[in-house]
Amino acid sequence: MKVGIELGTTSAGEPAKLDLEELLSTRLLVQGNSGSGKSHLLRRLLEQSAPWVQQAIIDPEGDFVSFSERFGHTVVDAERSPGELQRIATRIRQHRASVVLNLEGLDAEEQMRCAAAFLNGLFDADRSVWFPMLIAVDEAQLFAPAVAGEVADDARKASLGAMTNLMCRGRKRGLAGIIATQRLAKLAKNVAAEASNFLMGRTFLDIDMARAADLLGMERRQAEAFRDLDPGQFVALGPALSRRPLGIRIGAVDTAGRSGRPSLMPLPETSRDALEDLIFDASAEVLPMPASSSSRSIATADLMRRIETSKAIDMAPEPEADPRSEAERQELLDGIYAELLSDPEAAFRPVPLLYQDFQFHCRLRKLGGFGQDMSAFRRRLALARAGISAESGDEAWQQVLSVSESLPEEMQGVFLLVARAAREQAVCPSDEALARAYGSHSPSRGRWLLTYMGEQGLIRCEADFRGNRTVSIAGVGWRTLPGSPKGGGKPAAAISKLASAQALMFGGRETGEPDEEPEAIPAE
Template identity: 65%
Template sequence: MKVGIDMGQVSSAPGGGSALLDLEELLATRLLVQGNSGSGKSHLLRRLLEQSASLVQQAIIDPEGDFVTLADKFGHVVVDASRSEGDIQRIAARVRQHRVSVVLSLEGLDAEAQMRCAAAFLGGLFDADRDYWYPMLVVVDEAQLFAPAAAGDVSDEARKVSLGAMTNLMCRGRKRGLAGIIATQRLAKLAKNVAAEASNFLMGRTFLDIDMARAADLLGMERRQAEMFRDLERGHFVALGPALSRRPVPIRIGTVETSARSGSFKLVPLPEQPKEEARDLIFKPGEDEPVRPVMPRRAPPPPPAPSTNDLLAQLARTRPAAAPEPEAEATEESKAERDATLDAILREILDDPEAAFRTVAVLYQDFLVRCRIRRVAGEPLSLPAFRRRLAVARAGVDTATAEGTEWDRAVAFAADLAEDIQGVFLLLARAAMEGSACPPDGEIARACGSRSPGRARRLIAYMESRGIVVTRNDPRGLRIIALPDLGWETGPGDPNAFEEPVGSSDNRDLFAVG
């Protein structure tokens, strides 16, 4: 049975048709809401919760205490987070057992305490007995606080615990009946492995280029259409997903029955009073105000005496430094051996199917660690030098080809290109030089660190607009790419023939646009 939740009206439909959200599909595919502060995210979540309150159990992780007003109208139980983590986890287990809708209010806690309490609560929901795996909507407002993309001011332990709980909710929660609904102000601040598990999207107003571009990618839109997110009004969102619409549609969120405790601040006239009275109000204590005694300032304590270790270290610093041992002069043979070792390390890293989708910074750290383990002599590669070697390695060039003068021409030409297209150019150059088939879109996408065939097509189009490559189709519709500056041309190839390597992750990249 299909159960539709009325979220409002479709803005593009004549007369404004109803925007229905399929609740059963939502339970299986999860939802991501994004929008800047003031775009109407909380209003959207409140509309969703109110419309489905009588249909499914709900749990809201509320960092600001905005959703506690649902208790008066819809019977949600407010859980105060000023408890131990063990108590929070046991309460979560009983929530699943008795199917009670709750609001976990984290108001008043600092960021690290909020992360720990949210992790304990999600852990309790996730670890419930199989007999209590009933359907439940788990709404996490301000999800970037609990699944940050980068380390912040909190401890690494708190971040790992919170990020692990959010990842479990979005990746493995479906089998336990938990449907994650996460809302964030900025996609760039939200961990990608958490955002990537959502199949439904509601994108609201946003202004930063990086957030607009990522929102457009998630919705399968062209980059030039990303500017529309700046023009969205409050309460207007673009919807996409199996529970919403198979194509991006603009919707306007309907009204709600409850309101947040904070609400929107309105301008209030300042009180009119003489200047002297205003001075008395702030400098003189009121009648009911307790007077606190002024504590005398204590003199700062004298500096502690240096410890024995500090004295020994100071004496050691006064000794003349030992002369450095002369380094052995690098020969041509040792340089060749070092280059072979570096190439072997790069191949080991790229043998991992997921290496193609890790950032260059992560791969560079892994490379340096492996170099130290192998005790590679000489100065470590700089990051720019590593980028160049990585681009060559991703192109799949064998040793015999790399040593030829023809390949040196391709590498020299690629050195003048932007870093994000160097790997793609070298991949095409290798295919053209060997006379092999034109690489498919999926293989080109891996060369630039993505699973998105759409990203590969956009890069090829960009390179063609710059005169770097020329594409054409043969009579069978197969693609041929020519490199005019090198005078090379690939063989015909099917752009859709790519198959995911064996052992790669089953998680689909939601940035793909087909």
Template identity: 55%
Template sequence: MSAPIQIGTDQHGQAISLDIEELLATRLLVQGNSGSGKSHLLRRLLEESAGIVQQIVIDPEGDFVSLAELFRHIVVDGAAYSTQELTRLAARIREHRASVVLALDGLEVEAQMRCAALFLSALFDAPREQWYPALVVVDEAQVFAPAVAGEVSDEARRLSLAAMTNLMCRGRKRGLAGVVATQRLAKLAKNVAAEASNFLMGRTFLDIDMARAADLLGMERRQAEQIRDLGRGQFLGLGPAISRRPVSVQIGAVRTGPKSLVQKLAPPPAASPDDLHALLHAGLHLEETGVRAPEPVPVAPAIDELIGQIAPDAPPPAPQQPSVPGKSAAEVDTAIDAILREMAAEDGCTYQAPVKLYQDFTVRCRMQRLTAGQLDMAGFQRRFAIAVAGIEAPDSPEAQEILRIARVLPDDLLAPFLAIAWAAQAGHPCPDDDELAVIYGTSSPGRLRRLLDHYEKTGLIVVRTDFSGRRSVSIPELGLATEPLEA
């Protein structure tokens, strides 16, 4: 059985076909310098075979997302998913035989390698009953299977290279047919390139790449020069799915296009040099005004920490003071809230020992002739945590629901959780580590990480970090989540 698709014509105008059925068993390697038409070839292959076989595209530049417009491919933004989510997504892709484009253009190179490695490994690990045939097209394969170590970490290179090797060496038995495209054969790992039995070689200029391409095509070295003379969109093809002898192929037209198009020649603006000089330098030397350098965060003296450890949990309540005549209990409570917000707004307040803060609170209440005794030490800590977290309406149903969930926490661990939960309730990004450290009253990143781990182990939060490094936090019991925070 065969499933031929036309990919172009030869020098005589005769149609050149590629057998998809044969390709699934023998894999394909595409090589061509930038501008040779390599991506155009891949797009032609994908468009013509879209109705025949499932397609999975690893797209580091986001050029193939336009396939979704005409061919119903699902675009998966690799930067938007966590490790666990991407693994589950890949498993469902195999299960439901969906054609997808994994767009990695929102990630740095090392993150692209890790994301692609995880995704390919999850496809590879599908259960046997889901080993349906699928074309796995990897553009710019030299990024994911580099021949030599680069600027990325050894771990990222090892993971990515292992996934690509599995795809090309062992993927056939699992129904995965690798189609890898590279700008330079010399930059692609040999154990990945060597597993392909079909080749489409485009224009290249470097001697080492021309020599390797000629070897793969079974040409003599003196014939390798013709590879340098190939035109844009013209390739030399060889392999059981294409031809038993090297054949020249002019790739046919496509119906979709890349996300970004190369601009045609355009003359520079006709403005005079003086006008351009004015445009380039307008406001260049203006200094920003009204921006103050952040003040250093005060560190609590060691003595305060000792006081907090030694002092009893609940010091004797302050003596009752007569309230201001004519003030109701609600008015007194409102005034106390105002004092707490005022204290919470002061720099370095969270770095002070609770005992010292409580003493400051009672003094302020006496100055306003308020009854502070109605708040013991525990009640003060709880209401002060609410003020520090920025909850302006603690009596609202939303705030009360958050406080109900937070009852499992000790008072000294309460404020950071309230800040996170209130951000989720408002649909805002999660406070960053610096903000949470100030709210918690610590200068130690390790201590803050341990606090977040404690929240997560308690089941209060679920921290999710996507491949672009953006962190969001979910509150499972509320069914809410913060917006992603840029790293």
């Protein structure tokens, strides 16, 4: 079936047609500097061909997600494992679904790995589902670079191999590549050489103009014409477009991307003093509070953890009533927690072992089942290690305690430790202190914990020019003082202060309190 889609108008004012069936066999390369209209051209081509052929769009900036509303494309979030992306790609070919692979928010290396896994899944599909399919790759120089960059070598090789398979061997599998790049010099030659159709937009560098002229069969003296092209103007050549170089102006589109051409706007009318307050006043800055755990979907691992730690149904007869009041039993519990935390090695013992010791002490004091739920124990232990009380009436503290529940239980104590230091405007805890609160001897684990909590939007970690670290707590505007990640000096004193507070909370001695100082050895 012959289908001619209209890209726009020629320089003579006639409709500029593209043979869609021929494009599926011969592939397309689009080149143009930033602002030349490449994304607009891709959008026009994909909009016109959407009713006729299955499409997959590799979108590094999230500009094409609007296709889901207008044309029913499924948006695939790239924050998945490689195996899951490959399985999704296989089902896409089976059901002939048009999709947008949204890579927005990932760094260059992660984008390359995700695109490689997705393209390999499309390429390795069973022969029975080799239906015609357009694969549009915006900013193709990111996925098929001509030279090695700062990304890992294995990620570059995987992405380049997938792009080469798409352009060199994809035709027999029904895959037609449409790649757009800012510069031909940045794009791997093996990928660019397999395209038979070309749309060349505005270009300024001599090397790119010369390569564009060679691809279009133009003389070198004609190459400077690419500098004079307006945004949205392209020179077309290829069996699906024109047998001779033909000037085309791309037509209008029905959808819009998130980014567009910048436009001028007036500056705010704010005095210099007010601007200085806004720029330099850190206390006025409040990070947005992430959604609490109750509003998030429960992951499989979290669900299994809740099942494992849930309280078993006790079918035994109820014991006799305890004559002691709740306050007295609570005081006994406080003593048990203080005794557990007085052990210097308690921070490095697994929570299930601590829970066994806790239950043993509860049986000795005949507390029955009072306060012995595993989830409650983990929560109370995290609060104790942070040196705070769950009964704090402060609304801001209750907000922080609620948000901490979105973290895994073993991380909650670390988050609360940092939050308490920020609340008291103490120096930021060192990596060693954070690792100890997590139950690890490795300081690098402390750095990783801050990175993870920052990715979840719970904190923001910054370092000054001296390497001192400052942490801000989202939603409440609390901020620690700068502290060295390696500890020593003021940070150590601040951690000692927190240890004193947690000991006072349970009525015991300070955790990690040193023994009596040894007698000094007299000098000879």
